[in-house]
Every structure is written in C-alpha cells, then in structure tokens.
Amino acid sequence: MKATIQSVLFFPITKMIVGIVVCFSLFVAFQNFVSKPLFYGIIQDKSIADPIIHLVSVTVLLLSYYCLFRFYDNRKITELSIKHLPKEMFGGFALGFLTISLTIAILYFLGHFQFFSISAEHYSLKLFGLLMLAALIEDLFFRGIIVRISENWLGTNIALIIGMLFETDHLFNPNANLFSVFFILIWGFTMAMLFVYTKRIWLPFFFHLGWNFAQPFYGSNLTGLDDMGRIIQSKLDGPEIFTGGAVGVEGSIFTALFLLLIGITLYILARKEGKIIRRPARTKRTAIS
Structure with a gap:
C-alpha cells in the first residue's frame, strides 16, 4: 500500500x-x-x-x-541557481528586447512603422511589475515544472513537444488568429529551448520580460492587449502578416522567424554540448509493454 x-x-x-x-x-x-x-x-x-x-x-x-x-x-534546486544570474538576466532581457527591435527596424525600413515621439508618461512601474509577474508564472510553471519534469521523464524531444502544446492556451488571447497557432508553437519551442540549454529558469524568464517590455515600448499591442502602456508614440500600418495587426508586433512573420532561428540555434548547440536528454530506455519498454 x-x-x-x-x-x-x-x-x-x-x-x-x-x-x-x-x-x-x-x-x-x-x-x-x-x-x-x-x-x-x-x-x-x-x-x-x-x-x-x-x-x-x-x-x-x-x-x-x-x-x-x-x-x-x-x-538541490539547480534550476533556481543564481551562479550565472547576471549573465542570464542581462543577456536574456537584451535578447528578448533585440528580437522585437529587429522586427521594428525591418518594418521601419519597409515604411510600416512611423515614429512620432517618446515619453514615459503612458507607462508605469505597475504595468512593468504586472508583466514581470505574468512572465514568471508562465515560465516557472511551463518551463520550471512541466518541461523540466517531462524532460527527465520522457527525454528532451518529447518535452519540447509538450512545452509547445501547453503554450496553446495563448490562443484565448484577444485578437488571436490562424497565424497565432504557428507563432505560439514556435514560442513554446524556443522558450523551452532557453530552459533546456541552461537548465535554469532565468534565461527564459528574462527573455520573456525583455520581449514583453519591448512591444509596448515601441507602441505595439502586447499579445492582443492595447492597454499595456507605451513609451514610443508610433503607428504600425501595413499587411497584417508583417505588422502583426491587432495581436501586436509579436504576430509579425519577421518576429516568428527570428524566434525560430533562436530556438533552432539553441537546439543545435545543445546537441553539440550533450544537453539533449534521450528518452530513458525503461520508459520505452514500459510504453511497448
């Protein structure tokens, strides 16, 4: 018993x-x-x-x-180890912010992004704190618990698929569309790889934070929400596949491609460095029997 x-x-x-x-x-x-x-x-x-x-x-x-x-x-709770925290904090935030910035730069040169002014009047610490808390809840539960346990149980590849599927809860975000399915799966893959590569929560968390901060910073909606403040007063105008439409700039095809590139690069590096966990043999035998 x-x-x-x-x-x-x-x-x-x-x-x-x-x-x-x-x-x-x-x-x-x-x-x-x-x-x-x-x-x-x-x-x-x-x-x-x-x-x-x-x-x-x-x-x-x-x-x-x-x-x-x-x-x-x-x-030992190694996934919360602070040994490499400064590098993963600043590097993760910078990478998340840069990914959105690259899309904004492309849209600017294509004539789909117009800059008017810059002011912090419409942004607050309250909004940033809310974004920080929302990012931590998602990353701690999806990456720290679901991906981590799945990886140790079933191996990295299956854990990545599970991590991608759990992200489909974002389909309930305002203004989600058909392209959102494509983006959400890429997001789940790359965010899981940020965890898999470091085996710590900090890189995906601070990447997520930089990502969430960058969109209202440039005056874009954030995952379909238009009330998350803004620092740069701007206008996004053009084909929805380029600008993301009401979803925000994260819904742009350019953002999705940059995100996918990060995930694939991390997967290749993880394989080279022996960080991809194979599915345990005992699990295979159990599955067969």
Whole structure:
C-alpha cells in the first residue's frame, strides 16, 4: 500500500499537478490575504503599492517553488541557481528586447512603422511589475515544472513537444488568429529551448520580460492587449502578416522567424554540448509493454 501511494505521489504528472497547484495557491493566498491588505493599508497610492506587491509576489512564488521541490524531490534546486544570474538576466532581457527591435527596424525600413515621439508618461512601474509577474508564472510553471519534469521523464524531444502544446492556451488571447497557432508553437519551442540549454529558469524568464517590455515600448499591442502602456508614440500600418495587426508586433512573420532561428540555434548547440536528454530506455519498454 505504501509503495502504491509513493508511486502515485512521485509519478511525473502528479508532481506537475502538485507543483502548480501548491505554488499558485500559496502565491494567490499570500497576495490576497497578506500583501494587498498590508501595503494598501500603509500606502494609499496604488500606483506605488502595486509594484511593491508584485515584487513581493514574485519572491513568494520563487520561495514556494524552492521549498516545495526541495522537500518533494530531496535535491538541490539547480534550476533556481543564481551562479550565472547576471549573465542570464542581462543577456536574456537584451535578447528578448533585440528580437522585437529587429522586427521594428525591418518594418521601419519597409515604411510600416512611423515614429512620432517618446515619453514615459503612458507607462508605469505597475504595468512593468504586472508583466514581470505574468512572465514568471508562465515560465516557472511551463518551463520550471512541466518541461523540466517531462524532460527527465520522457527525454528532451518529447518535452519540447509538450512545452509547445501547453503554450496553446495563448490562443484565448484577444485578437488571436490562424497565424497565432504557428507563432505560439514556435514560442513554446524556443522558450523551452532557453530552459533546456541552461537548465535554469532565468534565461527564459528574462527573455520573456525583455520581449514583453519591448512591444509596448515601441507602441505595439502586447499579445492582443492595447492597454499595456507605451513609451514610443508610433503607428504600425501595413499587411497584417508583417505588422502583426491587432495581436501586436509579436504576430509579425519577421518576429516568428527570428524566434525560430533562436530556438533552432539553441537546439543545435545543445546537441553539440550533450544537453539533449534521450528518452530513458525503461520508459520505452514500459510504453511497448
């Protein structure tokens, strides 16, 4: 009986469910019953209180993940190692920002991007904090839990497919279209590879953050949302396949191609460096039987 309970408790799918439910529940409970009552009570201005609440929420989410899997797996939580944090933080953010910037540059030279002015008046720390929290939730759960556990269980290649499929929840974003399916699968592949290559959460997280910051920075919608602020006052005008239309510049064919190039490059490097995990033989035997 004890062996059966342990086999169920430590089954990979069970670990995924437990990890997501426990971490998300602790995060929501702490934010709603501790952070918000505390900081809204001390700071009347929500534009100041909310960024602090988001920062505390990020800390709580990371701590809950660390403590849960430190106890659950009885191992060092290497995916949260800060040994290479500065390089992965600045490199990831710069790469994410640059990817969007390259598309903007192409659109500018094609005459589809017009620049009017620059001002931080329509952007706030609250919006940036919200983007940071949203990126961490997605990357911690999709990459840190689902891709990591799937890779150790079924091998890297199948884990990449699983990571791509989980990203299809973005099809429910506003203004998603047929091309969104193509982009979302590429996004899932490349984001999974950012994790697979480093085996840490930081590179995909900061890439995601730079990516999310760059779009409103240039005055674009962000995944179909038009209320995420803007720093550059601009106009995107042209074929939807080039500009991304209402989805935003991430929906551009140029952005998708740059993103795919990053993912393929990382996959090739990972293969050369022996970072691609093969499907364990015992899993194959189980599948056959």
